[in-house]
Amino acid sequence: MHVAFITAYDPESPYQVSLPPLGIGYLSSYAKQKCWFVETSFHHTVEELIAAKPDVVAVSSTTENFHHATDLARQAKEALGAPVIGGGMHITSLPHTLPEVYDLGVVGEGEQTLVDILNLYNEVRRPGPEDFRKLKGVAYQENGRVAMTPPQDLIREMDTLPYPDRDLIDEGWKVPSWETVHLVSSRGCPYKCSFCSSSLHWKRFRFFSPEYVAREIEWLRERYNPEILYFFDDLFVGHIGRWREVVKIFRERGIHKGVRFRAYARVDLITQQMADEFAELNFQYIDFGFESNSEPILKFLTKTRVTPEVNQRAVDMLAKNDLSIGANFIIGSPPETLENMEESYQFCEHNRDVIERCSVGPLQPLPGTAVWNIAKMKGLVNETDFDWSRLATSYETFDWDRFPFMGEKVTREEFWNMWTKFHHLAKEINYVGQLRHIAHQRLMKDLRIRQLQHELDTMKGSRVVRWANRLRGLRRKISGSREREETPAAV
16 A cells, blocks of 8 residues: 655745654654555655555645645545545644545544554445544544544553654755754643644653663764754653753763754753753754743743743853754734833844844734634634635735734734834844854864864874775785786887
C-alpha cells in the first residue's frame, strides 16, 4: 500500500518553507514500523503526488492554510479516486466541520490512528461508516453529517516511537541540514495560554526520556554534523525535574561538545542556575514567547506568573551568560491600548543589544482557543463559511479588509502604525542578529581549522603517519616508472 503525504504551506512564507515537517516524519516511520505492507512518499506539490499514483493520500495543514489543504485534497481525489485522510491542528480543533472531500479526519495525535486506518483499508477494500465507527479518533461523513468516534488513546510510552522518517521529508527546504537540524523531545505544553491550541491537540504534556533524546542527538550529529540542533518543542524547559535529568546526561555523555542548541523557554521558569547550565551545555539560542510587556495584557493572554519584571529578569540572566535571545510579541488584544503596545515596544528597544531574533504580529483567533471563542461571540469568525486564509499574518502581504482584527481600544489605523513601527524595529534587530550569527559561524570555523591543524601537527611524528608517507612516496615511484615505460623513445 503506497501512502503519499503532502502538507499545505505558503511557499512565500520564509517560516513555512524553512524546515521539514517532523509530524509527517513520525507518521511515516510509525506506519512503516507497524504495517509491513506500507510504503510512503512525501510531495511538495499535488502534481508530484498525483504522478506517484498512491493508494492513499494523507493531507496535513495548519488553520491558515486549511482552504489550500482542502483544494489539494480535492485535486488528488478527482485525479486518483483514492481515499483522502486529513489531519493536523485545524481538524483536531474543528472536527465537526470536516469537508466532504475527506474520507476521514484524524483528530489529535495521529500515529496510532493512522495505523488503524491503514489496517482497515488493507483488510476491507471499500470501508464505509459501519467500519469507521470501529476506529478511534476519527471524523467521517455519515448520512449527510459529520460523525465522530471516541478519542484515540494517547501514546504514553513516548520512547516506543521511532525517530522521524527523515529520508522521506528532508529534501526541498530552505535551511540546509549542515546548518540546522530540528527535533522534538516532548509533546504539548503544561500551560493554557488563551491564544494557543497546543494543549487541545496534545491533551497532556508528555516527553521522551533524556536517554532517548541523547541517543537521537548522537544519531543526528553522526548523520548531519549540523552547527545547530534546534529543539522544536512548544516548551523545551517545561518540567524542571526533567531538565535536571537532561543536564546530567549531557554532562555524562558530552553530547553538547562541538554543537550548539536552540530551544524555547518560558521567562518565569528561568533561574540563574538554569541560565548558567544553558551556557555550559551550549544552549546558545533561547527563544521566548514574551507576547507582551504590559501586565494587563499578559493577564488577558493567561500568561500566568509572568510580569514585566519577570520578563526583564529572564533577559538579564541570559545576557549575563552572553546567550542569544529570541523574542516574540503579540499585539492587538481586545483590551490593549496604544500605551500597552508601547510598553512592549520599549521593552524590545531597551533590550535590543541582547535580543537577536524578534517577531511581532496581530492576535490570531485560532480555533480551539479562548481567543477564538471571544472572536466568535463578536461575530468576527465562524465555523461554517469562514475563509481561513484571512488568518494569515505576514506583514508584507497583510490584508486589513479580510483579517478579523480583535482590538477594541485602538483604531485599525492606530494599530497599523504601531505594528509598522514595531515591525521595523524587529527587522533591525534581526539584521544585527544575523550579522552576529555569521561572525560567530566564522569564528567557530576558524577555531575548527586551527584545531585540525594542531591535530595534524601532533600526528606528523607518529609511526602511522611515517608509514603513510612512505606508501605515498612508493606509489609516486611506481607511477613514474610506468609512465617512463609507456612513453615511446625519441626518434
